[in-house]
Amino acid sequence: MASVSVRMPGGSKITIPHYPIDMIGANERASTFTKRSIKKESKLDALYTAITMTDLTTLEGADTPGKVEQLCGKAIHPVPDQFMQELQRLAPSRTIRPIPHVGAICVYPEQVPIAARCLEGSGVELASVATAFPAGQLPLDIKLRDVKRAVKFGATEIDMVIDRGAFLRGDFQKVFDEIVAVKDVCEDNAHLKVILETGELKTYDNVRLASWMAMEAGADFIKTSTGKVAPAATMPVTLIMLQAIWDYYQETGIKIGMKPAGGIRTAKQAVHYLVMVNEVLGSDWLHPTMFRFGASSLLNDLLRQIFKQYSGQYYYDDIFSLD
Amino acid sequence: MKVVKTVKLYIGGQFVRTESGRSYSFNKPGTENQYMRLCQASRKDFRNAVEICRNSVSSWSSRSAYNRSQILYRMAEMCEGKRLEFSTIFKDCLDVTNDRAEKMVDEAIDSFVYYAGFCDKYQQISGSVNPVNGPFHNFTTPEPVGMTALIDSDEFNFGSLIDNICSILVGGNAMVVLLGSGCPAILAPLAEIFATSDLPSGVINLLTGHLDELKQFIATHREVRSVSFQNEREDVFFDMKEASIDNMKRMVPRHKNVKSLDNILNFVEYKTVWHPIGY
Known part of the structure; x- marks a missing residue:
C-alpha cells in the first residue's frame, strides 16, 4: 500500500495511507442508500433529526447585518407560530412535536459579531468560515489572524479551507501544517471543520487521502465543500469520507464528525444521507455533534415535508422565508 | 416488428417516467388490443409538477402580452405541423372518420389562434378606470390567479381541451393538466407542441393517471390556486370542492x-390601484 509521509511540528513522522478507491464500487454502494423506504414515524424522526443537524448558511458577498439577523431568527425559530397552529388544526388527533432549532449558523467572519449577539443563549452554534474562504489562497499568517478574529468575536466552530493548490502539486506538508496551525489557534474555544473542496481534488483517492490528513492534523469535522465549486457534496464522495472516518476511529478510537455541504436541497436527499451515516458509522454519528448538513434551502423543504407528514397536505412554498 | 410505446409524462419541459414506476395499458376503444402504455402519475409526480409549475408562473406572466400572443400563435403553427400525427391517433383511438379527425385538429388550431388574439385585449375589455370621489386615479386590472390544475374530460374533445388550456394560459397562469381517459395517447404530440413553441418550461405540465388517486392531493395542495374541473364526474367535483x-x-x-372571454376571466384576479393625482 502506498503512503504519504508528513512531519508533526515536533518533528515526529506520520504516515498517511494512500491507496486507490474503487470508483464504480463507491458509486454503486452510494446509490444503494437512496433505495431504502423510510416512511411515516421513521421519516418524521429523520426530518426532525435533519433540522437539528442543519448548518443554516449564508455566504454571499451581498450579506448584510440585517440578513444575518433574520437568518439567526430563523435558526432559533424555524417556523412562525401560524405554522404550528395550522398544523394542529389540520391534524387535531396528533401531538405535534415542537420544531427544534437548527444546529448552527454559518457566516463569514465579518458577520460573526452580529450573529453572536443574535444567537446568545439560544443553543445554536455559530460557525464561521475562515482561512481566506473559499479559495484559501492567502499567506498562513493572514489565515490565522482570520481565525483568531472569528474565535475572539464568538465563533464556536471554524470552517477552514485547505490549500487545494498545494495538495494537488503534492505539497502535503504545507496542507498538513496549515491545519495543525489553525487547530492550534482554535484550541478548546472552537471546533475545527476542515473543508476539503472535493470538487477540486479530482479523484476519490485524493478525497480519501485529504480526509485522513485532516483527521491526523486535528480536525474535529471533515467537510466536503465550500458550496462555491461544482460538484459540491455528492453521495459517493461523502461515503468515501465516512469510510475514512470509520477507519480512523477503528485505528485511533477518535470519533471525527462529518459535514456534507452544497447541493443538498431536499428532505429526500437529507434522509438518504442519514441512512448512509447510520449504515456506515452507526447511530453514534446521528447527532448534531457528529454530523451536519451545510445548506440554506434544505430547511424549508424539511419543514414542508413535516407539514405533509402530519396533515397529509402540501403547504405553500412561499410561507417560509427564502433566507 | 411492432413495439408498444410507453408515453412518458411531461413535467418541467422534460419527458419523464413516473417516479412510481407504474404504467397502464390504453386499448383501442371496444377492443382488448393494446394501443400504447401510459405512465400512471403518482401524488409525488403531481407534487413535483406543481413545484416546477409554481416557479414558472412568474416567467410566463411577466412576458409581454404581445409575446404571449406570439407563442400561442406559434402553438397553432406547431399543431398544424402535427396534423397527420393527431389525425392518425384520433382515427386509431376514437374510431372516427378521416374528415372528423381533420375537423378536430381544425377546432384545436382555431382555439390557439382565437386565444392568441386575446392576449393583449382581455385586460382592456375586463379592466376599468373607476370614477371615485377624491383626487385619485383609480383603475382595476386583471392579474393571473397563479398555478392552476386542469382536470380534463373523459369524453375526449380535442377542441375543448385546447380551449381550456389556452384560456388558462392567456392570463399568464401556469398549469398541470391531468388528461382524461378518452384519448390520453395525445400526450406525446401535444407536449411536443408546447416544448417547441418558445413556451417557458414548466408552464404546461401534462400527466396521465387516475383521477381517483390524485383528486385529494390536487384539492388540498396549497400551491394549486385554482382548478378547472372539466371532467364529467360530479361526485369527484364535489369531493374536491369540499x-x-x-x-x-x-x-x-x-x-x-368554447372561444369565450368568460373562460379567460375564470382564471384572473382583479387588482384595483388608487393613485394620487393631486388637486
Whole structure:
C-alpha cells in the first residue's frame, strides 16, 4: 500500500495511507442508500433529526447585518407560530412535536459579531468560515489572524479551507501544517471543520487521502465543500469520507464528525444521507455533534415535508422565508 | 416488428417516467388490443409538477402580452405541423372518420389562434378606470390567479381541451393538466407542441393517471390556486370542492363554452390601484 509521509511540528513522522478507491464500487454502494423506504414515524424522526443537524448558511458577498439577523431568527425559530397552529388544526388527533432549532449558523467572519449577539443563549452554534474562504489562497499568517478574529468575536466552530493548490502539486506538508496551525489557534474555544473542496481534488483517492490528513492534523469535522465549486457534496464522495472516518476511529478510537455541504436541497436527499451515516458509522454519528448538513434551502423543504407528514397536505412554498 | 410505446409524462419541459414506476395499458376503444402504455402519475409526480409549475408562473406572466400572443400563435403553427400525427391517433383511438379527425385538429388550431388574439385585449375589455370621489386615479386590472390544475374530460374533445388550456394560459397562469381517459395517447404530440413553441418550461405540465388517486392531493395542495374541473364526474367535483374549502381554492366547474372571454376571466384576479393625482 502506498503512503504519504508528513512531519508533526515536533518533528515526529506520520504516515498517511494512500491507496486507490474503487470508483464504480463507491458509486454503486452510494446509490444503494437512496433505495431504502423510510416512511411515516421513521421519516418524521429523520426530518426532525435533519433540522437539528442543519448548518443554516449564508455566504454571499451581498450579506448584510440585517440578513444575518433574520437568518439567526430563523435558526432559533424555524417556523412562525401560524405554522404550528395550522398544523394542529389540520391534524387535531396528533401531538405535534415542537420544531427544534437548527444546529448552527454559518457566516463569514465579518458577520460573526452580529450573529453572536443574535444567537446568545439560544443553543445554536455559530460557525464561521475562515482561512481566506473559499479559495484559501492567502499567506498562513493572514489565515490565522482570520481565525483568531472569528474565535475572539464568538465563533464556536471554524470552517477552514485547505490549500487545494498545494495538495494537488503534492505539497502535503504545507496542507498538513496549515491545519495543525489553525487547530492550534482554535484550541478548546472552537471546533475545527476542515473543508476539503472535493470538487477540486479530482479523484476519490485524493478525497480519501485529504480526509485522513485532516483527521491526523486535528480536525474535529471533515467537510466536503465550500458550496462555491461544482460538484459540491455528492453521495459517493461523502461515503468515501465516512469510510475514512470509520477507519480512523477503528485505528485511533477518535470519533471525527462529518459535514456534507452544497447541493443538498431536499428532505429526500437529507434522509438518504442519514441512512448512509447510520449504515456506515452507526447511530453514534446521528447527532448534531457528529454530523451536519451545510445548506440554506434544505430547511424549508424539511419543514414542508413535516407539514405533509402530519396533515397529509402540501403547504405553500412561499410561507417560509427564502433566507 | 411492432413495439408498444410507453408515453412518458411531461413535467418541467422534460419527458419523464413516473417516479412510481407504474404504467397502464390504453386499448383501442371496444377492443382488448393494446394501443400504447401510459405512465400512471403518482401524488409525488403531481407534487413535483406543481413545484416546477409554481416557479414558472412568474416567467410566463411577466412576458409581454404581445409575446404571449406570439407563442400561442406559434402553438397553432406547431399543431398544424402535427396534423397527420393527431389525425392518425384520433382515427386509431376514437374510431372516427378521416374528415372528423381533420375537423378536430381544425377546432384545436382555431382555439390557439382565437386565444392568441386575446392576449393583449382581455385586460382592456375586463379592466376599468373607476370614477371615485377624491383626487385619485383609480383603475382595476386583471392579474393571473397563479398555478392552476386542469382536470380534463373523459369524453375526449380535442377542441375543448385546447380551449381550456389556452384560456388558462392567456392570463399568464401556469398549469398541470391531468388528461382524461378518452384519448390520453395525445400526450406525446401535444407536449411536443408546447416544448417547441418558445413556451417557458414548466408552464404546461401534462400527466396521465387516475383521477381517483390524485383528486385529494390536487384539492388540498396549497400551491394549486385554482382548478378547472372539466371532467364529467360530479361526485369527484364535489369531493374536491369540499376538500379545497380549507385552502379557498377556486374551483371552476365543467362548462361547454368554447372561444369565450368568460373562460379567460375564470382564471384572473382583479387588482384595483388608487393613485394620487393631486388637486
